Amino acid sequence: MKAAAPITINGLKASCSQCNLVELCLPFGMSEDDLNRLDELVGARRKIKRQHSLYRAGDTFEAIYAIRAGSFKTDVLLEDGRDQVTGFQMTGEILGLDGISTESHSCNAIALEDSEVCVIPYAKLEELSREVEGLQHQFHKVMSREIVRDHGVMMLLGSMRAEERLAAFLLNMSQRFTARGFSPAEFHLRMTRDEIGSYLGLKLETVSRAFSRFQEEGLVSVQQKHIRILDAAGLKRLLQHQSGSR
Amino acid sequence: MKAAAPITINGLKASCSQCNLVELCLPFGMSEDDLNRLDELVGARRKIKRQHSLYRAGDTFEAIYAIRAGSFKTDVLLEDGRDQVTGFQMTGEILGLDGISTESHSCNAIALEDSEVCVIPYAKLEELSREVEGLQHQFHKVMSREIVRDHGVMMLLGSMRAEERLAAFLLNMSQRFTARGFSPAEFHLRMTRDEIGSYLGLKLETVSRAFSRFQEEGLVSVQQKHIRILDAAGLKRLLQHQSGSR
DNA sequence: CGCTGTGTTGAGACGTCTCAAAGGAAGTGG
DNA sequence: CCACTTCCTTTGAGACGTCTCAACACAGCG
Numbered sequence: 182m183k184a185a186a187p188i189t190i191n192g193l194k195a196s197c198s199q200c201n202l203v204e205l206c207l208p209f210g211m212s213e214d215d216l217n218r219l220d221e222l223v224g225a226r227r228k229i230k231r232q233h234s235l236y237r238a239g240d241t242f243e244a245i246y247a248i249r250a251g252s253f254k255t256d257v258l259l260e261d262g263r264d265q266v267t268g269f270q271m272t273g274e275i276l277g278l279d280g281i282s283t284e285s286h287s288c289n290a291i292a293l294e295d296s297e298v299c300v301i302p303y304a305k306l307e308e309l310s311r312e313v314e315g316l317q318h319q320f321h322k323v324m325s326r327e328i329v330r331d332h333g334v335m336m337l338l339g340s341m342r343a344e345e346r347l348a349a350f351l352l353n354m355s356q357r358f359t360a361r362g363f364s365p366a367e368f369h370l371r372m373t374r375d376e377i378g379s380y381l382g383l384k385l386e387t388v389s390r391a392f393s394r395f396q397e398e399g400l401v402s403v404q405q406k407h408i409r410i411l412d413a414a415g416l417k418r419l420l421q422h423q424s425g426s427r
Numbered sequence: 428m429k430a431a432a433p434i435t436i437n438g439l440k441a442s443c444s445q446c447n448l449v450e451l452c453l454p455f456g457m458s459e460d461d462l463n464r465l466d467e468l469v470g471a472r473r474k475i476k477r478q479h480s481l482y483r484a485g486d487t488f489e490a491i492y493a494i495r496a497g498s499f500k501t502d503v504l505l506e507d508g509r510d511q512v513t514g515f516q517m518t519g520e521i522l523g524l525d526g527i528s529t530e531s532h533s534c535n536a537i538a539l540e541d542s543e544v545c546v547i548p549y550a551k552l553e554e555l556s557r558e559v560e561g562l563q564h565q566f567h568k569v570m571s572r573e574i575v576r577d578h579g580v581m582m583l584l585g586s587m588r589a590e591e592r593l594a595a596f597l598l599n600m601s602q603r604f605t606a607r608g609f610s611p612a613e614f615h616l617r618m619t620r621d622e623i624g625s626y627l628g629l630k631l632e633t634v635s636r637a638f639s640r641f642q643e644e645g646l647v648s649v650q651q652k653h654i655r656i657l658d659a660a661g662l663k664r665l666l667q668h669q670s671g672s673r
Numbered sequence: 674c675g676c677t678g679t680g681t682t683g684a685g686a687c688g689t690c691t692c693a694a695a696g697g698a699a700g701t702g703g
Numbered sequence: 704c705c706a707c708t709t710c711c712t713t714t715g716a717g718a719c720g721t722c723t724c725a726a727c728a729c730a731g732c733g
Contacts, residue, residue, distance in 0.1 A: 257578055257579075257582055259582065259586070259666075260667055261666075261667045263586050264586075265581065265582045265585045265586050267578045267581050267582075278570075278571055278574055279571060279574050279575050279578065280571070281567050281568055281570075281571035282568050282569075282571035282572040282574075282575050283575075287575050287578065288578060307560070307563060307564065307567070310557075310563075311556075311557045311558075311560065311563060312557075314553070314557065317553060317556075317557060318553065321527050321553070321570070322527055322528050323528075324524075324527075324567070324570040324571070324574070325524055325525060325526070325527035325528035325570070326528040327574050328524055328525055328528075328570070328573050328574060328577065329525050329528050329529075329533050331574065331577035331578070331580075331581065332503055332513045332525065332533065332534060332577070333503075334577075334581055335511065335513050335577065335580055335581060335584060336503055336505065336511045336513075338581060338584035338585050338628060339511045339584050339625070339626075339627070339628030340505070340509050340510075340511050340625075340628065342720070342721090343720075343721070373678090373679065373680085374679075374680060374681095375679085375680095379585070379586075380585075381585075382584060382585030382586065383721075383722095384721075384722060384723085385679090385680080386680090386681080386682085386721090386722075386723085387720090387721060387722075388680095389680060389681055389682080390681085390682080390721095392680095392681090393681070393682080405679085405680075405729085405730075420505075420507075421506055421507045588688070588689090589688075589689070619710090619711065619712090620711075620712065620713095621711080621712095629689075629690095630689075630690060630691085631711085631712080632689090632690075632691085632712090632713080632714085633688090633689060633690075635712060635713055635714080636689095636713085636714080638712095638713090639713075639714085651697090651698075651711085651712075
């Protein structure tokens with residue numbers, strides 16, 4: 182992990198009303214009028230270089246962030262040095278919600294590639310969402326979605342075996358790429374095997390072996406970080422036939 | 428699991444301003460004035476008998492619930508029949524936040540003992556929190572806290588071994604009992620070994636063995652569901668000395 | 674071109690699961 | 704209140720999956 186965080190503030194003010202990520206992002210489902218008011222809210226954009234952090238555990242919480250370009254991981258650290266990736270975030274997704282509870286962040290958000298986020302000052306968000314019902318509602322949905330997502334991960338970590346976890350991960354990535362207009366079957370992972378492993382509660386070797394196994398069985402074609410899903414149905418079958426485990 | 432849900436609606440209207448759980452519940456930190464307005468919001472109380480559900484996955488989302496007495500578990504079901512406990516909730520804690528995102532619940536909430544909740548109609552909550560800044564802020568904190576808590580569980584499931592998980596679980600329970608004015612060292616678990624195991628991603632036998640081991644080592648005294656913590660520092664040490672694992 | 678970070682593969686160790694049996698607690702109905 | 708059933712818990716022995724350690728291959732980058 183690299184040191185602090187050389188941050189570039191981009192003079193450009195973000196504009197939700199003109200952003201092509203609306204359907205994926207906080208403004209989803211809001212009316213035209215409401216959308217225009219959102220533009221008041223969103224502050225400057227901020228560029229984050231690969232491997233640098235958007236915020237770190239312990240930082241004072243001041244804003245949440247919408248990913249405009251690129252991707253991130255979030256991870257938490259235990260006192261003894263162990264750490265775990267708690268999520269991977271893609272364009273349109275919101276970062277920083279963990280900070281609201283204690284007014285300081287509880288995890289690190291690190292860019293997996295050169296990225297750009299829209300800064301949404303939290304005080305302003307609360308203020309505006311008292312006036313704009315649609316915004317309030319969407320914001321609550323975003324938080325709730327995060328909770329539901331986390332439950333899914335808990336399910337995965339608590340009751341699936343290695344290959345099931347990886348299959349679930351790949352299908353999830355595929356679905357999220359699809360939602361962003363990319364191919365459901367072919368994509369480029371931005372994270373390392375180690376990061377995937379940390380997220381899935383596995384060692385990198387186990388992830389690697391599972392990839393190899395999927396390849397042998399003709400489910401996917403793997404070339405480093407480039408993934409092609411050859412048999413999505415087969416991957417789904419892996420998940421449903423409860424392959425034993427806990 | 429028992430059938431549907433024989434629910435008793437209690438005529439008593441709940442009153443936050445007079446409830447002794449304020450410091451643990453949604454109203455925490457709100458002003459006297461704000462608190463009085465909260466009383467408009469909270470609907471009737473509802474009693475749920477042991478083993479019966481407050482809501483089930485798929486139910487239309489209409490309200491969130493504050494636990495007034497008793498305790499609950501939440502669990503999610505996978506298509507193949509596997510299920511996993513995603514959390515245990517005690518008095519003052521909020522249930523149902525998962526429902527906001529899709530307007531229908533994504534997990535089951537089941538009473539571990541005869542319990543009572545305050546029903547907080549969600550539409551009203553949104554409405555009132557547009558007027559009462561303190562309420563809005565607290566509600567957001569509650570949701571955020573849930574996200575942070577989930578990350579902790581992911582950490583536990585992804586990177587701890589059996590005994591560490593159980594130690595973390597016991598310390599967490601102890602801390603929550605303490606916050607409710609009970610002894611930090613002696614308490615009664617409401618859930619079975621199987622439910623603990625499901626929550627911790629372990630089989631019930633493994634949970635049982637870990638309990639026995641703790642007892643042998645003089646860390647706790649276990650008699651069925653009655654737990655006495657004899658060496659809290661020892662349990663904490665278990666967590667920090669990274670005992671290997673993933 | 675060599676360096677460094679990343680990914681693959683193998684063999685053995687270790688932790689948790691599975692299956693099985695039995696004891697104990699709690700609840701039910703006579 | 705006791706006998707009965709049922710559920711819950713404990714414990715053991717062996718199976719199985721993932722981890723650990725180690726060596727090597729490969730890609731990207733200066």
